[in-house]
Every structure is written in C-alpha cells, then in structure tokens.
Amino acid sequence: MARYTFALICGITFLWSDVFILSYKAQVKDAQILNESLMASKAMTKVDKTPQEPITIYLDKKCTKRSFFRCYETEILAFLYKSQVLIRSFDKTLQLQAQTFSELQIPPQYVQVEFNDTFAKISLLK
Amino acid sequence: MKVMTKAIVCLSLGGSALFAAPKPLMNPFAETMNPSTTTTTQSLPTGTTTQQTTTTTTTTPTVTSSMQDQQTYAPLPTAQSIQQHQQQMPVMTKTSITRLVVKGQGVAPAFTQSPAQAFALAKRAAMVDAYRLLGEKIQGVKVEGQDLIKNMMVKRSQVRTEVNAMIKEATVTETEFKDGLCEVEVELIVSGARWHDTLSHSFAE
Numbered sequence: 001m002a003r004y005t006f007a008l009i010c011g012i013t014f015l016w017s018d019v020f021i022l023s024y025k026a027q028v029k030d031a032q033i034l035n036e037s038l039m040a041s042k043a044m045t046k047v048d049k050t051p052q053e054p055i056t057i058y059l060d061k062k063c064t065k066r067s068f069f070r071c072y073e074t075e076i077l078a079f080l081y082k083s084q085v086l087i088r089s090f091d092k093t094l095q096l097q098a099q100t101f102s103e104l105q106i107p108p109q110y111v112q113v114e115f116n117d118t119f120a121k122i123s124l125l126k
Numbered sequence: 127m128k129v130m131t132k133a134i135v136c137l138s139l140g141g142s143a144l145f146a147a148p149k150p151l152m153n154p155f156a157e158t159m160n161p162s163t164t165t166t167t168q169s170l171p172t173g174t175t176t177q178q179t180t181t182t183t184t185t186t187p188t189v190t191s192s193m194q195d196q197q198t199y200a201p202l203p204t205a206q207s208i209q210q211h212q213q214q215m216p217v218m219t220k221t222s223i224t225r226l227v228v229k230g231q232g233v234a235p236a237f238t239q240s241p242a243q244a245f246a247l248a249k250r251a252a253m254v255d256a257y258r259l260l261g262e263k264i265q266g267v268k269v270e271g272q273d274l275i276k277n278m279m280v281k282r283s284q285v286r287t288e289v290n291a292m293i294k295e296a297t298v299t300e301t302e303f304k305d306g307l308c309e310v311e312v313e314l315i316v317s318g319a320r321w322h323d324t325l326s327h328s329f330a331e
Contacts, residue, residue: 032233082295084292089289091288094283095282095283104253
C-alpha cells in the first residue's frame with residue numbers, strides 16, 4: 001500500500017511540475033519603454049539540473065495554468081532580475097541634445113514551476 | 127556734446143568687452159593638488175571705467191577682494207600620484223563589502239489606458255535605467271567624441287557613450303511613482319570574499 005501511495009505522489013509531482021525556458025527583453029528609448037517581451041516555452045528535452053532556492057507565488061488571480069506567466073509577470077520578472085541581467089546602452093549627444101537607447105536582456109534559462117492549488121513554486125535550474 | 131557721446135561710446139564698448147571676455151576653464155582636480163604649487167589668480171575688476179577694462183583684458187591681472195571672481199589654475203595630477211592614491215585606498219580587499227546604490231528614472235508613456243499601466247511601464251523603464259547606471263559603475267563607459275570645426279567655429283559636436291555589462295543579484299530597495307515619473311533604487315552588494323576569484327584584477331596585492 002505504501003509503495004502505491006509513494007508512486008501516486010511521485011506521479012502527481014511529475015505531472016504538476018513543469019520545466020520552462022524563460023527569457024526577457026526590454027528596450028527603453030529616452031526614458032520611455034519601447035518594447036518588452038517575456039518569452040516562455042516548455043523545455044523540449046529532459047533537463048538534468050538541480051533546482052536552486054525557490055520562491056513562492058500565491059495564486060490569488062483568476063488565471064489558468066496556461067496564462068500563468070502573463071498574469072504573474074511582475075513577480076516572475078522580479079525573480080528573474082536577480083539571476084542574471086545583460087544591459088547594453090547607447091547614448092548619443094548631438095549639439096548638446098541627448099538621446100538614449102538601452103536594452104536589457106535576461107538570457108534564456110531553465111525554470112522549474114511547481115503548480116499547486118493556491119500557490120506555485122518557481123526555482124532556477126542550474 | 128561730442129565729448130559726451132565719445133564717453134558713452136567708450137563706456138558701452140568697454141562693458142561689452144568685459145562681458146564678452148571668455149571665461150577660463152576651471153581645473154576639476156584643483157582641490158586634490160598641493161596648494162604650494164603655482165597658482166595664478168586672475169580676476170576682472172568690477173569698476174566701470176574703460177581704462178581698467180582694457181588693462182584687464184590685455185595682460186595685467188589685478189586681484190580684487192570678491193571670491194566669486196577668482197579663478198584657480200593648478201596642474202593636473204600625474205599618473206604616479208594617482209597610482210599612489212589608489213595604493214593607499216585599494217578598490218577592494220578580500221574582507222571588504224562594497225555597496226553600490228543607484229536610482230533609475232523612467233517616464234510613463236503619454237497614452238496609457240490606466241494609471242496602473244502607466245506605473246508598470248514607467249517602472250520597467252526605470253529598472254533598465256537603474257541597471258544601466260549599475261553597469262556604468264561596474265564595467266565603465268566607453269566614450270567617443272567627435273567635433274567638426276570649420277572656419278574656427280564648431281559646426282557639429284557629437285558624443286557617443288556605450289555601456290555593456292552583466293549584472294547578477296541586484297535587488298530593488300525602493301520604488302517611488304510621482305507625477306508620471308518612477309524612481310527605482312537598486313542595490314548591489316559586492317562581497318570581497320565571494321568575488322575575489324572573479325574580480326581579482328581589481329584587488330590590491
């Protein structure tokens with residue numbers, strides 16, 4: 001009986017934890033956001049990496065699992081910002097008039113998401 | 127009558143020469159230099175007579191009591207003195223903890239559907255600006271200037287700057303949104319013990 005229960009729990013955990021590839025890009029021109037995109041895709045291959053310290057997002061909005069990344073974009077971005085950020089900025093000052101263009105990128109990385117009824121746990125895979 | 131008109135013309139010419147005289151550039155390293163080195167003080171008199179004006183604009187420097195008019199000249203610090211200063215105060219040691227705090231600013235777009243959207247967009251822009259400022263501090267800025275001078279006049283002046291950096295584990299400490307302007311304070315703590323291997327080139331021997 002214990003063996004079956006363990007197998008059931010493992011199966012449920014496998015079903016409800018997903019591995020995604022997340023990346024983010026934002027472009028800012030003259031202190032105004034020009035374009036931003038958070039890209040999420042399910043990992044197509046098996047990932048043998050260890051999960052890092054997770055964060056918990058409480059699912060208080062009425063969102064489906066499919067639209068999870070869109071609903072909780074702010075929380076996910078705050079989590080991703082801590083991992084690794086590439087920043088490139090080009091400024092041009094012509095006749096004492098400045099123009100700025102900055103691009104921020106979070107490179108693609110594996111993220112494990114464990115969905116539950118009321119919360120979801122996100123952790124980086126490294 | 128002619129004498130009066132001549133005097134008025136002389137006064138106006140002298141005044142215009144006084145205001146049109148180019149101001150000398152201040153040395154930004156003047157405070158760090160030894161005060162015993164050669165410093166010349168030049169000032170413009172506040173008098174209104176034409177004779178005094180002409181003497182100052184030619185060669186003769188006169189000293190007045192007003193401190194605002196004093197211009198200080200000092201030689202630039204040598205590479206050796208900068209190196210000595212850096213050796214006395216190393217950038218980082220194995221035990222030091224450096225805390226970098228920057229404040230990024232972002233503006234909401236003109237056309238937004240709601241104040242919440244304006245805040246979100248302004249915050250994104252402010253975050254990018256804050257990370258840029260952090261990148262400036264960590265990695266440095268590449269500056270490229272180009273001036274086109276034709277017939278002794280500046281026709282085109284252009285300065286390009288570039289920042290290219292990678293930042294890890296920066297945290298947002300404060301967010302403020304007021305009048306369409308969002309300010310985000312981002313903090314990065316660089317621990318000497320942790321980053322010694324990676325940043326060994328910037329450690330003191």
